[in-house]
Every structure is written in C-alpha cells, then in structure tokens.
Amino acid sequence: MRKHLLPLSFLAMSLPALSLEVPTAPHIIVNGMAEYKSEPDMATLSVSVSALQKEGLKAKQQVDSKVAAFFSKLEAMGIERSDVEAGNLVVSPEYQYEANKRPQLIGHRAQRQLAIKLYQMDKLSELIDTALAAGLESVSQVVYGLKNAQDAKDKVRLEAVNDAKHKAEMLAQSFGMKLGKVYSVEYRSAMPMPVYARSLKMMAPAAQNESADTGYQQQSITFTDSVDAAFTLE
Secondary structure (H helix, E strand, O other): OHHHHHHHHHHOOOHHHHHOOOOOOOEEEEEEEEEEEEOOOEEEEEEEEEEEEOOHHHHHHHHHHHHHHHHHHHHHOOOOHHHEEEOOOEEEEEEEOOOOOOOEEEEEEEEEEEEEEEOOHHHHHHHHHHHHHOOOOEEEEEEEEOOOHHHHHHHHHHHHHHHHHHHHHHHHHHOOOOEEEEEEEEEEOOOOEOEEEOOEEOOOHHHHHHHHHHHOOOOOEEEEEEEEEEEEEO
C-alpha cells in the first residue's frame, strides 16, 4: 500500500509548499487559494498645492491661503478636518536652465501635499471639482479602499483555508484514502490590490466634468489569499 501513497504525496506537492514540515507517514500537501472582490466604500484623493513667487515667504503665504480656502470648502461638504492629512510645506528655489548659460533664479516655489479621505462616494466628482476650483494645481491620484478592510481580509483567508480542506478531502477520496488531521501549515500573507484612478490635471471646466465622469468610476477591490497545508492520510 505504501507504494501508492508516496506518489500521491509527490503529485499533490507544489514548489512553494516544499518548505512545509511533513510527517514520515503517508501524507498529502495542498495549496488553498481564494479571491474576494468588493465595491469600495471610500476613496483617498491626493492633491498638490504650490505657488511660485520671487520671495519664499510670499510663496508660503499663497499656499497657506489656498489650503485655508480649500479647508473651508471641505467643511461645507461635510468633510471633517481629521479626514485630511497635510504634508509638510516645502519651500525651494526654482531655476531656469538654458543651453550654455548659468542657471537663473526665477523665484521660490512653495509646495504642500494633501490627502483627503472621502466616505461619501457619491461626492467624489464634487470633491475633485472643489479641489480644482480652489486653485489646487492637480489631483495626482485617487485610491479606492474599504473602511473595514480587515473584514474582507478575514473572509478571503477563511475561504483559502476551506479551499485547502476541500482539495485535500477530494484528493484523498479519489485515491480511496481517508483524510487525517492537518500536520503543518504554511501561510504567506497577501495584500489587497490597490485600485488607482488616473490623474486629473488642471483643465477647462468641461474637460474636468468629462474626466471625472469617465476616469473616477468605482472599481472593484480584489483581495487574494493563499495557504499551504500538509495532512496525514489513513
């Protein structure tokens, strides 16, 4: 009987599972996989604020003014200040470069990055329009997500485990054997695939509306997970 069991252990083995601890008794190794898709219920909008002035202080003040005006508009939309992550304001000299000439200082640019978390997906286009109307130079990207992403991760992980159990039971039955207890498990954590929307640069109002309608439609977020398990055979 041992002759028939050893090939079974070998054929069910995949390369990633070779590092599993296996028993000396007849056994089977399987890989469980699962995929779970969910519609996003939040989005993070990344925007850039910048200003170029002869003096660094004036450039900073202009950026501060734009950010303050944008915050006021966000509050009017019902977006809390705590839902906005503001990066440090950076002021640096900006030069003009021409062939065979020394770089010429044209001013100082102040820049600040903002990330706004939006939990009302039906207001995404309005938020983009608000950002551009407030004088922000660009919406660099939109990242879709889930407020309770851990629930989705737990769900797909459990499905991967169940898939491993199902495969092991089917293989054991197909070879006329009885599946024993799990002997060892190897788990490699998987991250959800982030969903990005294309960038939206400063443009005419009509083009803004067209881009918001076509470039920022909701897309599914995919969670995948995988687990390797070794079972004894009876």
